[in-house]
């Protein structure tokens with residue numbers, strides 16, 4: 001397949017600030033994005049290991065949120081501050097001002113936008129913890145102390161087994177939003193295949209709010225897209241959509257993430273992303289891949305949508 005190439009040197013690759021790689025334990029377990037892109041993935045807890053006692057699954061209610069906030073703060077010590085932003089309890093060794101800004105903006109504003117635009121059917125029914133560590137040293141030391149393993153990703157991850165996001169917040173808020181998408185999506189659309197789950201989460205690694213609506217922006221994954229196309233490694237849109245989760249996160253996962261992200265962004269730019277999400281979620285039994293709904297929304301086969309998508313990607317710059 002041919003993709004119109006973006007001009008060389010069309011920007012600077014940036015791995016930090018609001019454009020971080022996010023590696024979830026589930027991704028890493030399958031040799032996911034981080035590993036295949038040459039960057040490290042998170043080390044998950046050993047398969048089959050029990051949920052650590054310190055990280056219970058807690059039914060969501062206002063009292064439970066406050067109690068968990070107090071409990072975590074006591075457990076982590078005097079350097080930590082905690083806030084409640086339902087369904088999240090946020091705790092970190094960062095300044096009160098930074099905590100207030102992250103809780104109000106990154107967690108509060110973006111959660112509200114995500115739930116209004118996408119996750120409006122089934123809200124989380126458990127307390128979800130967000131642990132924000134101020135730098136790499138704190139992140140790694142605490143991950144070992146609290147969870148018993150050294151995370152291989154420098155950015156952060158979501159461990160859905162214990163409903164906990166673990167973040168090195170010095171790398172920016174992009175990974176946090178990516179993992180928040182997974183946390184909400186797991187309740188609202190638990191069956192979503194990896195291509196759409198990761199495409200949507202990756203889209204919002206770099207984002208803004210436009211009139212209160214969350215909008216993904218171009219990020220470093222465009223360079224991955226371009227490089228892999230130049231090498232002739234790209235797969236067709238139909239093949240991407242048809243990948244099993246293990247295939248998506250297996251060999252070539254960096255390209256799969258990039259293609260999925262820019263297909264979700266293409267849907268967004270055509271004003272179809274929210275509609276696609278709802279059609280796919282609500283009619284999932286009709287087609288677990290989503291291909292049927294892509295064809296319906298565009299009124300043409302996926303193969304023809306692909307051409308339009310690639311022409312659009314060719315206009316992007318990074």
Ligand SMILES: [Zn+2]
Pocket residue numbers: 022023024027178182198201
């Ligand atoms: Zn992810």
